[in-house]
Amino acid sequence: MSDNILQKLLKPSARGKVWWVFACIMVLVLVTSLVDFGGYYNKAVDKFKIPFPKVKEVPFRLGLDLLGGTQLTYQADVSAIATADKSNAVEGVRDVIERRINIFGVSEPNVQINRTSGGDYRIIVELAGIKDVKQAIKMIGETPLLEFKEQNTEIRQVTAQETTQLNDFNKTAEKQATEVLGKVLSGGDFKALATAYSQDEKTKAAGGDLGYITEKDNPEIYNLAKNIPVGKTSADLGKVTNGYEIIKVEDKRVKTNAFSNTEEKEVKASHLLICFTGTTGCESGLSKEEALEKINKLKSRATINNFKDLINQNSTEPAARESNGELGWFGAGAMVQSFEDAVFKQAVGVISGPVETEFGFHLIYKQAERKVEEIKASHIFIKIMTEADIVGSQSEWKNTELTGKNLKSATVEFNPQDGSPEVSLAFDDEGAKMFEDITGRNIGKPVAIYLDGYPISTPNVNEKIPGGKAVISGKFNITEAKLLSQRLNAGALPVPIELVNQQTIGASLGQQSVNDSMKAGLIGFIIIAIFMILFYRLPGLMAVLALMVYSLIVFAIFKIGFSMAALLLVGIFLLIGITVNGWFILFSFISYILLYFIGGLSPVTLTLAGLAGAIVSVGMAVDANILIFARMKEEIANGKPLTSAIEDGFKRAWPSIRDSNFNTLITCFILIMFTTSAVKGFAITLGLGVIISMFTAIFITRNFLNLIPSAWLEKRHSLITSVKSSENK
Numbered sequence: 001m002s003d004n005i006l007q008k009l010l011k012p013s014a015r016g017k018v019w020w021v022f023a024c025i026m027v028l029v030l031v032t033s034l035v036d037f038g039g040y041y042n043k044a045v046d047k048f049k050i051p052f053p054k055v056k057e058v059p060f061r062l063g064l065d066l067l068g069g070t071q072l073t074y075q076a077d078v079s080a081i082a083t084a085d086k087s088n089a090v091e092g093v094r095d096v097i098e099r100r101i102n103i104f105g106v107s108e109p110n111v112q113i114n115r116t117s118g119g120d121y122r123i124i125v126e127l128a129g130i131k132d133v134k135q136a137i138k139m140i141g142e143t144p145l146l147e148f149k150e151q152n153t154e155i156r157q158v159t160a161q162e163t164t165q166l167n168d169f170n171k172t173a174e175k176q177a178t179e180v181l182g183k184v185l186s187g188g189d190f191k192a193l194a195t196a197y198s199q200d201e202k203t204k205a206a207g208g209d210l211g212y213i214t215e216k217d218n219p220e221i222y223n224l225a226k227n228i229p230v231g232k233t234s235a236d237l238g239k240v241t242n243g244y245e246i247i248k249v250e251d252k253r254v255k256t257n258a259f260s261n262t263e264e265k266e267v268k269a270s271h272l273l274i275c276f277t278g279t280t281g282c283e284s285g286l287s288k289e290e291a292l293e294k295i296n297k298l299k300s301r302a303t304i305n306n307f308k309d310l311i312n313q314n315s316t317e318p319a320a321r322e323s324n325g326e327l328g329w330f331g332a333g334a335m336v337q338s339f340e341d342a343v344f345k346q347a348v349g350v351i352s353g354p355v356e357t358e359f360g361f362h363l364i365y366k367q368a369e370r371k372v373e374e375i376k377a378s379h380i381f382i383k384i385m386t387e388a389d390i391v392g393s394q395s396e397w398k399n400t401e402l403t404g405k406n407l408k409s410a411t412v413e414f415n416p417q418d419g420s421p422e423v424s425l426a427f428d429d430e431g432a433k434m435f436e437d438i439t440g441r442n443i444g445k446p447v448a449i450y451l452d453g454y455p456i457s458t459p460n461v462n463e464k465i466p467g468g469k470a471v472i473s474g475k476f477n478i479t480e481a482k483l484l485s486q487r488l489n490a491g492a493l494p495v496p497i498e499l500v501n502q503q504t505i506g507a508s509l510g511q512q513s514v515n516d517s518m519k520a521g522l523i524g525f526i527i528i529a530i531f532m533i534l535f536y537r538l539p540g541l542m543a544v545l546a547l548m549v550y551s552l553i554v555f556a557i558f559k560i561g562f563s564m565a566a567l568l569l570v571g572i573f574l575l576i577g578i579t580v581n582g583w584f585i586l587f588s589f590i591s592y593i594l595l596y597f598i599g600g601l602s603p604v605t606l607t608l609a610g611l612a613g614a615i616v617s618v619g620m621a622v623d624a625n626i627l628i629f630a631r632m633k634e635e636i637a638n639g640k641p642l643t644s645a646i647e648d649g650f651k652r653a654w655p656s657i658r659d660s661n662f663n664t665l666i667t668c669f670i671l672i673m674f675t676t677s678a679v680k681g682f683a684i685t686l687g688l689g690v691i692i693s694m695f696t697a698i699f700i701t702r703n704f705l706n707l708i709p710s711a712w713l714e715k716r717h718s719l720i721t722s723v724k725s726s727e728n729k
Helices: 002-010 014-036 038-048 083-103 133-141 160-185 190-197 219-225 288-301 307-314 337-345 387-391 429-440 478-490 507-560 562-579 583-599 608-637 642-674 677-707 710-715
Strands: 069-076 110-115 121-128 146-151 209-213 238-240 243-254 265-274 326-331 351-357 360-371 373-383 397-403 407-414 421-427 447-451 454-457 469-472 497-505
Touching: 014 038, 014 507, 014 677, 069 083, 069 133, 083 110, 083 121, 146 429, 160 190, 160 243, 160 373, 160 387, 190 373, 209 219, 219 238, 219 243, 219 373, 265 288, 265 307, 265 337, 288 307, 288 351, 288 360, 307 360, 337 351, 337 360, 397 429, 407 478, 421 429, 421 478, 507 608, 507 677, 608 642, 608 677, 642 677
Parallel strands: none
Antiparallel strands: 069 121, 069 497, 110 121, 146 397, 146 447, 209 373, 238 243, 243 373, 265 326, 265 360, 351 360, 407 421, 421 469, 447 454
16 A cells, blocks of 8 residues: 555656646745745744744845945056966956955955956955945055065166267257247247147147146146246246156145035144054054053153154054154045044144054144145146166066965064064965075075065075075064064965045945835836736736746845755756656756856845846746747637647747747856946846746746646636637637
8 A cells, every 4th residue: 555655656647746846836935935034934933922943034135236335446467467377367366355355254245357448457346335445445455465576687778879869869858848948938828839849648738737736646746836926837947757847837726625615634643553452453462451551651651752762662553663653644534534533633733642443542643734735737748768768667676476376374483593573484386386496596696575565575595495485584573573474364466456446335325226126126016917917817827926936036046145046946846857757857957057157156146237137037037928828829719629728838839938038048148257247247137037937937837727627727718818719710
């Protein structure tokens, strides 16, 4: 008896297969509903005290445009990298930035590489939920560029003939500049002369107009122009790095803030920092209370005369002894908010504090304050020739192939001779071989270690060094050595990067977009449901139910990620394939590969463009049903029995459905591979919708119709269509 039951379960009848598939669909609906509405389920369990286990709530992961946050755009300098290695080097930068951000606990950072039409490489960093731009920049900017350089033995000197050529050119340039200046001073039209003679291609078409400039914008021209009265031109030639300048000053004014309409100011200050455990980059070991007590004692002793000495002896700021805590001139927006608020409010000549920031407690000495002056100027630029124009840019040091990308680990050690802290570096296998080659060909010569473009150690090589170990020694204290090792271990950038754009996106706009998108999606769903039921009757109702299953699956994938959702679908498809149709075993693996390719193991980050793709896919999800039902009507009109018409409708509509959906998938694939950001998000959700819709529109709708007994349907022909078969006409 038990053997017969087992045999029936393994080889069910045709009717049993339909109910078995329906049971599998209901399991899928249950699981996806718990994922989508886990919070409501848990509340119901608590409210009614149902003895069911709770589920883990999975929130949507919103992207930058919906959650708000910061977007930073960096340009990678790959000029020193071989053409064949540029792409890999920039990939390395992306990996390091991702690793660096994740150390700080940023959820789901989006770091993408974009190749511009000009051949430049740009890295776009999107940090959802991070509103402080300075914090975001600091997260990335603290990752150092580590380089090993050897002496450049191929520096070319200018020849005697080239020197003569250079001098002749510059004499001609000076003569030309003098002649143009004479024309200006004799009353010539400045704009016309600039258009005719200036060699600054960016401004000559506008008559040499530079607009309003500050000292920060263009220090050389600003310093020449500040002593020229308004409406006057320079009485003498101005000499700058690459040529001669003739300047006309048209206006001078105090720069105002475009948002607050207040005059902008700059301050000059120095500071003493005492950090404590838990602050950014701190290794002092002091608790917050101990740090506050220490800085209060220093405040009681601090005077203008001894402030530098106190900084050198006590400050925990890296390199404080070299900088004496000097911050130079800075304006609004350059410092963290609490520091900026304090220094701009305090009086000049006063040491204030303690001021708490994310770095610790500060004593701040405000040395001077000034208004930011900007000058509206025009110029005529006459270029001179330099040695660099002849021999090109040269340096006494040249890059080796060894950089921070080959770094395995960095640890703090102490010099056995004088006890000073050092940073010991260990390289990977490739880096160890390169370091051995570098030291081997430079015995008796120096090898420079550069960090962020500056030499921090230039030791002489006494012998070839195998094993892949190097030591950075210098004027470190223990705090600076520990901080450097931490930064290096976080990942060193293979190539330099420069911040070229930054923007902050508010969450209020994102929330409004979410609400509007959800409203649009709901309205679209209702309109589609009404249309399908009114036009296609019972099959239309089945299609709407299938569309609801489709929505549950898609939004569950948005929450738990592509790969986990694919595994769920594989389980269902395998069960159907084993018990009903073996083709579903193959279909299960194809579905998994497609979903894994689109999203990998990562969760889905939902963006506004992604929501748009999801809403568009709702309409596409019923497109297949429309083709099937239209074909069913044709079969009924041709005189076929209702059950045969339903079967043939699904079978004969499939080629059209297959071709149209696969064309859409090919387009999505191209967009995913060759675009970034919003377009890629749209393509991912649209492609996902197409894959799921082929399953729900064909398989689930068909199963729902097959649940209804054929004899019952034959008697109620009007539930399917108002079209009469040719036999009944």
